[in-house]
Amino acid sequence: MGSTTNKTTQYLLFLLMITALWSCKSSEKAKRSSLEGKKTEYLIDQIKQNEFEFDTFSAKAVITLRQGGNKQTFKSNIRIKKDSAIWISITPLFGIELGRVLITTDTVKVINRLEKQYFIGNYAYINQRFNVDFEYEVLQAILLGNSIAFELDEKIKFSIDKEDYYLGNLKKSKAKKADEKPKKIEKQKDEVVSLWINQENFKIDKFLLSDLSADRFILGEYKNFMTVEDQQIPEYLHFEVQSKTPAIVEIQYSRVSLNQALKFSFNISSKYEQILY
Numbered sequence: 001m002g003s004t005t006n007k008t009t010q011y012l013l014f015l016l017m018i019t020a021l022w023s024c025k026s027s028e029k030a031k032r033s034s035l036e037g038k039k040t041e042y043l044i045d046q047i048k049q050n051e052f053e054f055d056t057f058s059a060k061a062v063i064t065l066r067q068g069g070n071k072q073t074f075k076s077n078i079r080i081k082k083d084s085a086i087w088i089s090i091t092p093l094f095g096i097e098l099g100r101v102l103i104t105t106d107t108v109k110v111i112n113r114l115e116k117q118y119f120i121g122n123y124a125y126i127n128q129r130f131n132v133d134f135e136y137e138v139l140q141a142i143l144l145g146n147s148i149a150f151e152l153d154e155k156i157k158f159s160i161d162k163e164d165y166y167l168g169n170l171k172k173s174k175a176k177k178a179d180e181k182p183k184k185i186e187k188q189k190d191e192v193v194s195l196w197i198n199q200e201n202f203k204i205d206k207f208l209l210s211d212l213s214a215d216r217f218i219l220g221e222y223k224n225f226m227t228v229e230d231q232q233i234p235e236y237l238h239f240e241v242q243s244k245t246p247a248i249v250e251i252q253y254s255r256v257s258l259n260q261a262l263k264f265s266f267n268i269s270s271k272y273e274q275i276l277y
Contacts, residue, residue: 040158043165046202047195052144052233056081059256063090067247074098078143078253079262086140087264102266105136109266116272143251145204145222145234148193161196164205168194192217201225201232216243228256 057080064073075095079087088101100111108126110119126134141148159166170192192210197203203225210217218241222234237251 040156040167043158043167043197043202044156047147047197047204050202050232051146052231054080054082054144055259056262057144057256057258058260058262059253061254062252064250065247066249067245079264080140080143081262081264083137083140085264086136086143087262087266100266102264103136103139108134111266111268111272116269117275118268118272119275121276142220142239143237145237147195147204148207148209163199164196165199166194166196168192168208170194198225203232203234216241218242226253226256229258 057078059078061076061078062073063076064071074090074092076091077089079085084105086101086103090098090100092098098112098114100113102109107120107122112118121129123134126132138148140146155169157166157168157170192208194208195204196206198205204222206222207220208217209220218239220240221238222236223238224235225232226235233253233256235253237253239249239251241247241249
């Protein structure tokens with residue numbers, strides 16, 4: 001099957017894979033006994049207290065992908081059932097649904113309506129095929145601007161970086177180099193987790209996740225925080241991915257609503273062709 005035929009489905013799946021380029025293996029929430037200093041303890045506490053809480057999440061979004069000199073922009077509807085399912089419907093700007101994605105805690109499903117194709121894969125297949133450690137919890141956190149867990153036994157570094165607090169398993173100065181010259185960072189730190197925390201609302205302004213052994217990273221930024229039911233959530237999300245296929249993905253939310261009854265419909269026509277990668 002030619003590359004043109006699979007292009008749309010690959011794009012849909014790519015939107016999911018960018019957030020799984022790096023993910024902690026068997027990570028657990030950092031416990032206070034593993035943290036250094038009262039400042040770090042307090043900051044972790046405040047981050048957790050200001051996490052975006054919900055049962056269901058729904059939003060309109062404009063998603064822009066920049067890759068290899070090309071730019072594509074799509075409208076989408078995003079729905080999330082906490083710790084259960086992420087549902088995304090993607091349409092071109094002229095309004096006809098292009099595709100649909102459903103991610104559960106163990107499976108990824110994609111419908112490509114343009115090419116009348118669908119993909120279903122469990123995490124074992126996706127991890128092996130795309131050389132990632134895909135985790136539902138990480139994707140959910142990244143889409144909402146919530147925190148990402150450190151490894152349980154890591155010593156977490158704390159410092160102040162201009163208007164942000166910094167937390168990471170590398171010192172701030174070294175973390176800033178991780179996305180520029182990854183091979184020059186400490187060899188024992190194959191995986192770098194860095195968070196820049198807003199000093200006013202304790203929300204994540206920026207994060208860096210690097211897999212130095214594979215020479216890839218994702219740098220995420222959250223901007224224009226808006227208030228939804230007395231909680232702060234970023235309106236604008238910017239992800240820069242460095243890997244074999246570098247890309248920039250931008251998401252702009254609007255019409256966010258919480259805790260409404262939502263449907264996560266995902267019906268596949270018997271006329272559609274199942275594809276693999």
